[in-house]
Amino acid sequence: MDSEINFILESTEEAMNGAIQHLEKQFSNIRAGKASPSMLGSVMVDYYGSKTPLNQVANISTPDARTLAIQPFEKSLIQEIEKAIMMANLGFNPMNNGESVIINVPPLTEERRRDLVKQAKAEAEDAKIGVRNDRKNANNDLKKLEASEDIQKSTETDIQKLTDRFITTIDELLVQKEKEIMTV
Incomplete structure (x- = not known):
């Protein structure tokens, strides 16, 4: 017993x-104001026909407290990553410089x-x-x-x-x- x-x-x-x-x-x-790679945890990228988490197709870093930098493993994914971030409806406006995707995290x-x-x-x-x-x-x-x-x-x-x-x-x-x- x-x-x-x-x-x-x-x-x-x-x-x-x-x-x-x-x-x-x-x-x-x-999110609480500071940029963090975990903010993009829900983003799924269309990778050769299958939905793949962003962190599996790119490196995500925070160069400073207000910026997220996403370096894709393949340059051809830049547009897909931008589209996936927009589709995730996180309130971010991604920009690309041809090499990587950059997100300025606006203050709350x-x-x-x-x-x-x-x-x-x-x-x-x-x-x-x-x-x-x-x-x-x-x-x-x-x-x-x-x-x-x-x-x-x-x-x-x-x-x-x-x-x-x-x-x-x-x-x-x-x-x-x-x-x-x-x-x-």
Whole structure:
């Protein structure tokens, strides 16, 4: 019985950790003013008929805080890369100099910053929903064990403590991201 309860607690913690990792990945895609290669993480380039992530057909670098430089492995891809960046609807205007694609990252307006904070809050709420669903699944698994009432109550308390800990972590991550977005 103890090993089954430990398994439920461990698998629940692992699932909740997955929600945190997903949130961190989503937050990295929300730009906070500085140029970062991860901003182009969602860009898919048409490479000989198949959609390929941009970072697999080009080197992406940041020569300074406001510029992204994309050096394609094949010069023939420059137009495809420009088109893919425009199609990704990231609000960037790519330019090419015949050798590479350059993107000047405009500073964020106050309105855009507020939109990004809303987006971050929505991602955080999704993560909280995921954590709460993990709690529900753990409690359902616990009920299936048919353990004594005392063991069920104490394990439900442990599951709730785990949930509270992860919800607090999500709130802390959100506060950090908001601060990062709103810093001019």
